[in-house]
Amino acid sequence: MLLAAALIMAATIADGQWPAITACPKVMVPGSANGTGVVIGTKDGVAYVLTAGHVIGNFDAVILAFTSPSTYPKPVWYVDKVKVVGRWPDPDLALLSFNLGKERVSVLPLAPAWEHPKRFPVEVRSIGVGRNPATTLRSDKLLGKEFVVREGKQPAFFWRTETPPDPGRSGGPLLDSRSRVIGVAAATAGGKGYYAHHDELLAALKQANYGWLIAEK
Numbered sequence: 001m002l003l004a005a006a007l008i009m010a011a012t013i014a015d016g017q018w019p020a021i022t023a024c025p026k027v028m029v030p031g032s033a034n035g036t037g038v039v040i041g042t043k044d045g046v047a048y049v050l051t052a053g054h055v056i057g058n059f060d061a062v063i064l065a066f067t068s069p070s071t072y073p074k075p076v077w078y079v080d081k082v083k084v085v086g087r088w089p090d091p092d093l094a095l096l097s098f099n100l101g102k103e104r105v106s107v108l109p110l111a112p113a114w115e116h117p118k119r120f121p122v123e124v125r126s127i128g129v130g131r132n133p134a135t136t137l138r139s140d141k142l143l144g145k146e147f148v149v150r151e152g153k154q155p156a157f158f159w160r161t162e163t164p165p166d167p168g169r170s171g172g173p174l175l176d177s178r179s180r181v182i183g184v185a186a187a188t189a190g191g192k193g194y195y196a197h198h199d200e201l202l203a204a205l206k207q208a209n210y211g212w213l214i215a216e217k
Contacts, residue, residue: 017137018069020179023106024127024135025064026075027051027096027171032059036128036135036172037096038181039105041213047105048213049096050201051171052186053087056094060084064098066105073134077103088204091156091196092186094171095210108173109215110205111180116198120144124161124176126193128169128185135172138163142174145197157197164188180215 013021027035027049035055041048049064056062062082065075079098086095117124124142129135141162149155159174165185174183174195183195202214 013069013072013137019106020108020125020127020137020175021072021135022066022068023108024172025049025066025079026129026135026168027055028063028065029056029059030061030063032057033170034129034168035170036168036185037064038127038171038173038184039107040110040181041107042100042105043212045100046097047100048085048210049082049098050173050181050184051094051096052184052196053089053092053094054186055171056084056087056096062096064096067134073132075134086204086208086210090154091158091200091204093184093196093201093204095205095208108175108179108181110201110213111176111178111182111198112215113202115180116176116182117142121162124174124182125179126161126163126165126169126172126174126185126195128165128172130166130168132168140174140193143192146194148194156200158186158200159183159195159197161193161195164191164193 037049037051064079068076182198
């Protein structure tokens with residue numbers, strides 16, 4: 001039954017969706033929660049993964065599990081030597097890095113500055129692990145931008161979506177029509193999903209001197 005379910009899951013994924021699926025590993029923090037990440041770039045043999053800050057918390061021990069079309073939904077390889085190179089509690093982001101070695105990874109680039117939806121509602125896609133053993137891609141509807149004030153946190157901008165992310169999808173990317181990252185799954189409130197806004201992603205990376213990870217066009 002488990003094998004049949006896995007085959008059905010794999011069969012429902014179109015060929016063009018595999019690069020997005022394989023670019024989003026499961027993020028595991030021993031003794032804490034699991035979540036999702038997205039590879040947003042590589043440089044000099046190092047891969048960089050964006051995820052939600054609350055998935056990582058204050059922990060430094062992080063494991064990433066990547067899948068492939070041939071092994072889906074099971075992981076094909078694990079990364080246990082992961083560095084947390086950036087933490088931004090507001091708006092709930094973290095940046096991880098790891099040495100690729102002989103491995104290759106798919107990359108989902110960040111959309112360039114100002115190239116995100118401006119009229120709503122608009123169709124988008126999200127990727128995350130959720131309750132599944134591996135990442136899944138689903139359609140969603142972006143409802144708009146919201147300035148959120150949270151207790152004990154600095155206010156920040158978030159995208160609001162029609163579908164709230166399931167547990168485990170935190171840290172997964174929100175994608176525009178060109179499969180570029182415009183947000184990161186952060187929370188659920190009032191039956192809606194909240195994703196760290198594209199502008200907040202870019203500002204955080206530039207502040208930490210990772211602006212080169214942002215596509216110019």
